[in-house]
Amino acid sequence: MTDGVDLTDLDMWARGVPYAEFARLRREAPVAWHDEAAPNSGFWSVTGYSDIVAASRDVATFSSARGISFEEPTDEDMAARRTIIDTDPPGHTKLRKIVSGGFSVRAVAVYQHFVEGLTEQVLDTALTGPVLSGREFDFVDAVAKQVPIRVLARIMGLPEAGLDEFIDLGDRLIANTDPDITDVVWGRDDTDAYRLFPFRSPYGKQLWDLGRAVVAERLRSPGDDLLSRLLAAEVDGDRLSEVDLDNFFSILVIAGNETTRIAIAQGVLAFCENPGQWDRLRAAPELLDAAADEVIRWSCPTHFMRRTAAVDTEFGGVAMQAGDKVVLWYVSGNRDEAEFADPEVFDVGRTPNRHLSFGRGGPHLCLGVHLARLEVKIVLAALARRVARFELAGEPRRIRSNFTNGLKALPVRVIPA
Numbered sequence: 001m002t003d004g005v006d007l008t009d010l011d012m013w014a015r016g017v018p019y020a021e022f023a024r025l026r027r028e029a030p031v032a033w034h035d036e037a038a039p040n041s042g043f044w045s046v047t048g049y050s051d052i053v054a055a056s057r058d059v060a061t062f063s064s065a066r067g068i069s070f071e072e073p074t075d076e077d078m079a080a081r082r083t084i085i086d087t088d089p090p091g092h093t094k095l096r097k098i099v100s101g102g103f104s105v106r107a108v109a110v111y112q113h114f115v116e117g118l119t120e121q122v123l124d125t126a127l128t129g130p131v132l133s134g135r136e137f138d139f140v141d142a143v144a145k146q147v148p149i150r151v152l153a154r155i156m157g158l159p160e161a162g163l164d165e166f167i168d169l170g171d172r173l174i175a176n177t178d179p180d181i182t183d184v185v186w187g188r189d190d191t192d193a194y195r196l197f198p199f200r201s202p203y204g205k206q207l208w209d210l211g212r213a214v215v216a217e218r219l220r221s222p223g224d225d226l227l228s229r230l231l232a233a234e235v236d237g238d239r240l241s242e243v244d245l246d247n248f249f250s251i252l253v254i255a256g257n258e259t260t261r262i263a264i265a266q267g268v269l270a271f272c273e274n275p276g277q278w279d280r281l282r283a284a285p286e287l288l289d290a291a292a293d294e295v296i297r298w299s300c301p302t303h304f305m306r307r308t309a310a311v312d313t314e315f316g317g318v319a320m321q322a323g324d325k326v327v328l329w330y331v332s333g334n335r336d337e338a339e340f341a342d343p344e345v346f347d348v349g350r351t352p353n354r355h356l357s358f359g360r361g362g363p364h365l366c367l368g369v370h371l372a373r374l375e376v377k378i379v380l381a382a383l384a385r386r387v388a389r390f391e392l393a394g395e396p397r398r399i400r401s402n403f404t405n406g407l408k409a410l411p412v413r414v415i416p417a
């Protein structure tokens with residue numbers, strides 16, 4: 001609990017993002033201590049835009065090496081499942097050099113035609129005759145869920161046959177606090193037996209095993225996919241180790257799938273609620289780049305990233321001790337009136353839009369930023385050609401999580417263009 005709001009209350013998050021509480025915290029206690037239920041030890045809650053950017057930048061003080069969620073893993077847990085996102089420089093710098101070439105603007109542009117074709121196929125299947133005549137359907141299931149995993153499959157050379165299993169495992173991990181999605185619920189069930197696996201979950205082990213099978217196959221017969229290139233990539237004579245490969249595979253499936261799905265689904269929800277913005281975008285396709293970024297600001301798929309104070313420090317007017325957890329609430333920074341004009345307005349023409357949804361200022365800036373933007377933009381463009389209006393046909397169902405802004409279902413109706 002901090003200043004009257006419990007940001008670890010997942011049932012509150014299942015009802016909606018506590019934007020009003022965040023606005024109050026930004027005004028009254030922008031860096032505030034938040035107690036947590038045992039066995040966790042509590043955390044500093046950072047809610048203002050400029051503090052979040054400053055902490056992200058200062059990697060010597062705010063380390064990623066103890067993990068990026070609320071969990072407090074042991075050294076042994078961390079060693080087994082550390083991914084690029086849980087490393088500090090110089091180790092991080094080296095890992096990032098090995099993998100970053102595959103995600104540059106140029107590297108990603110190669111996939112444009114593929115993503116366009118895939119999106120058209122998904123929409124052909126989703127927007128059937130009855131749907132175009134007004135029948136309601138679940139946008140998450142029919143569209144938002146379908147595109148990102150297939151893009152990942154393509155760039156990593158994953159077999160088409162295992163896609164549903166990848167989606168399912170990725171969901172069970174990232175939504176590991178929602179009993180509708182996983183039967184091993186973090187914070188409720190005893191997860192000690194799984195502490196060496198990603199997300200402290202048996203499904204983390206399954207994802208590793210799947211990844212290993214794919215890696216073995218790529219080693220046997222390398223292709224022109226990203227995974228084959230990663231396997232061959234060297235920096236200072238080093239290649240990715242086996243542990244690095246396991247964990248890199250799992251972070252890509254988790255970070256690249258659910259996040260982009262959330263942006264697409266929450267974006268369409270925003271257009272249901274702001275039909276004037278949809279009309280505006282359809283009338284001015286040159287707004288697509290700005291609209292994609294506004295969708296990503298607005299949806300903020302990952303609510304926070306955590307750091308850990310590496311030394312005793314003074315920050316935002318409070319004294320932190322080495323070892324304290326520090327939670328950077330991107331979802332709050334994205335609505336900070338000190339950075340954004342009318343932050344509560346969904347504005348597809350917003351410029352500048354220096355949102356925090358991909359992180360900002362630090363070395364961990366989302367590796368998939370160009371790919372994610374490309375996907376969101378292409379899906380918006382294709383929808384804009386086919387759909388004149390989105391209407392909400394029922395209550396959206398939110399994932400019970402304070403980490404992701406995911407939707408389990410988004411019932412909508414469309415009016416065709």
Ligand code: HEM
Pocket residue numbers: 056084085086096152251252255256257259260263296300301302305356357358359360362363364365366367368369371372
């Ligand atoms: C809208 C979609 C996405 C959002 C909102 C998002 C968000 C984020 C955030 C917040 C971080 C951490 C930033 C930080 O701590 O400073 C991150 C890191 C990362 N993201 Fe994304 N992401 C998205 C899509 C993707 C995609 C498509 C991929 C890959 C295919 C990807 C791969 C990664 C990786 C590997 C990292 C770790 C980078 C590092 O530690 O150096 N993400 N992402």
